[in-house]
Amino acid sequence: MTLSTIRNKPKKKWIAPILTLGAVLFWIGIWWLAAEQIDKAWVLPTPAQVFKALFSTITVKKALPILLSSLWGIFKGYLWGVGLGLLLAALTARIYPLHLLFSPLLTVVKATPIASFILILWVFFTNSAVPAYAVMLIVLPIIWANTEAGFGNTDEKLSEMARAYDLSFVKRIRYLYIPSAYPFFKSAAVTALGMAWKAGIAAEVLCTPDGTVGKMIAHAKRDIETAELFAWTILVVAVCFLFEKLLAVLLSLPERKGRVKK
Numbered sequence: 001m002t003l004s005t006i007r008n009k010p011k012k013k014w015i016a017p018i019l020t021l022g023a024v025l026f027w028i029g030i031w032w033l034a035a036e037q038i039d040k041a042w043v044l045p046t047p048a049q050v051f052k053a054l055f056s057t058i059t060v061k062k063a064l065p066i067l068l069s070s071l072w073g074i075f076k077g078y079l080w081g082v083g084l085g086l087l088l089a090a091l092t093a094r095i096y097p098l099h100l101l102f103s104p105l106l107t108v109v110k111a112t113p114i115a116s117f118i119l120i121l122w123v124f125f126t127n128s129a130v131p132a133y134a135v136m137l138i139v140l141p142i143i144w145a146n147t148e149a150g151f152g153n154t155d156e157k158l159s160e161m162a163r164a165y166d167l168s169f170v171k172r173i174r175y176l177y178i179p180s181a182y183p184f185f186k187s188a189a190v191t192a193l194g195m196a197w198k199a200g201i202a203a204e205v206l207c208t209p210d211g212t213v214g215k216m217i218a219h220a221k222r223d224i225e226t227a228e229l230f231a232w233t234i235l236v237v238a239v240c241f242l243f244e245k246l247l248a249v250l251l252s253l254p255e256r257k258g259r260v261k262k
Helices: 003-007 015-038 049-061 063-094 096-112 114-124 130-153 157-162 171-206 212-221 226-256
Strands: none
Touching: 015 049, 049 212, 049 226, 063 096, 063 130, 063 171, 063 212, 063 226, 096 130, 114 130, 114 171, 130 171, 171 212, 171 226, 212 226
């Protein structure tokens, strides 16, 4: 059996969700058996204990305002990172000396552990501002590197044709550079969103700004409320998953409508 055969999806669409559900139930079963074997809720709570804590978190502790507070800070940092990343990609793809100027800086940003950035930012900014800046530093290099590669992927023959027909710079951007770079940007934007969510929550855990998910996670760990810690983690993963899927759908709309060629 080849690898391609293993990766083939079932022909009937309804089989895949059932298999996925089966896989989820399998790992929940492993979790339950491990928790029963350890028999210490503060080390590894059972699925029932975690889902009870999750229900309590949503209803009693009113998770929605806390999630919205964290989302707002992360969303701001994400937008800053995307905006600056696109600007830098456009400039460095067109002006090579700028590429040489910014490449070392962005390489350092990508290589530096996020915890180090968070602690450095904490020196200069307030607790509530650190997550947004940390997210921006994570997102910016991802958007810049991928989008710049997309600009560099522009078909040379089409560029020569555009010059031959003396197309304006605006039309070159519309019909050459954007279609070339968009698939790269789309992939980078979805990847960067997941990284942004992780970086933002990590910054909140370290800086504990009021009314955020990170502070709730930090307090659950401090108080050895392991079930609550798991509950907040499940919420974080679920929200991240939903937003990644939503962003992927939104970024696919221009391609489906023919505004940007695949």
